Amino acid sequence: MKMNRSTMMVAIGASVILITAAFALLAPYIVKFDPNEMHLADRLQAPSSIHLLGTDENGCDIFSRMVYGSRVSLMVALFVVLTSGCVGLILGSVAGFYGGKVDYLVTRFIDVVYAFPGFLLALSLVAVLGPSLQNLVISMSLTGWAGFARLVRGEVLHLREKEYVLSARALGAGTFRQLVFHVWPNLLGLVVVHSTFALAGTIIAEAGLSFLGLGVPSTTPTWGALLNSGRRFLSEAPHISLFPGVAILILVLGFNLFGDGLRDFLDPRQQTQKAS
Numbered sequence: 692m693k694m695n696r697s698t699m700m701v702a703i704g705a706s707v708i709l710i711t712a713a714f715a716l717l718a719p720y721i722v723k724f725d726p727n728e729m730h731l732a733d734r735l736q737a738p739s740s741i742h743l744l745g746t747d748e749n750g751c752d753i754f755s756r757m758v759y760g761s762r763v764s765l766m767v768a769l770f771v772v773l774t775s776g777c778v779g780l781i782l783g784s785v786a787g788f789y790g791g792k793v794d795y796l797v798t799r800f801i802d803v804v805y806a807f808p809g810f811l812l813a814l815s816l817v818a819v820l821g822p823s824l825q826n827l828v829i830s831m832s833l834t835g836w837a838g839f840a841r842l843v844r845g846e847v848l849h850l851r852e853k854e855y856v857l858s859a860r861a862l863g864a865g866t867f868r869q870l871v872f873h874v875w876p877n878l879l880g881l882v883v884v885h886s887t888f889a890l891a892g893t894i895i896a897e898a899g900l901s902f903l904g905l906g907v908p909s910t911t912p913t914w915g916a917l918l919n920s921g922r923r924f925l926s927e928a929p930h931i932s933l934f935p936g937v938a939i940l941i942l943v944l945g946f947n948l949f950g951d952g953l954r955d956f957l958d959p960r961q962q963t964q965k966a967s
Contacts, residue, residue: 697955704949724752756912779839787847809834880957887950
């Protein structure tokens, strides 16, 4: 029963992610209107056969802006999680494998990063650096790696005492070889599962920054910016905020479902619990 439930969660989550990615990749071939093209005579129109999701206060087609906005959400989430995952994997592995003073210094550094609220720190950095895709990725990655590092460190502390690692060390394998060939392959499931939840969190954070006007430049359509523009017209044109809000909800739910289901297959701790 659990296996069927996990498979269904993975299937639903993967479907949502793949459909969103397909819309993002095929955006120029899907939409009929330029996302920044204004038609003031058509402003605040309700959904229709011409404008599938209606228009905003400038007469821009909301469907076009949402399709192009999915590119920003997925691109930022992907780059942030890749950067955070690589940094966290390296620092967490070094701390857990060497232990001692190295572990102490890295762990204290992680604690310092955790002391700052991630969203507020990213908001402050983007406000200083200026709105751009690059600055957005950098600011969110500066705190995102800490979760990966703490997770990897705890698992490496356990894996470094395994027989296959001790055997490789006894045969003269260096630290790099032990990590790459014996430790990291056993971390793959844990890191992949954590990455899916990190992607969901990053999408919410990016939408929040865009909502505040501190994401990418205003000429680039984003779901958070659509939410912000629609809040002034909730009574007369609720569709402006409704559709991007639902899109964020569905995509984040898709990543969470995918991660929950995937954990049953890839997370070693989940496998141990099921076996017991």
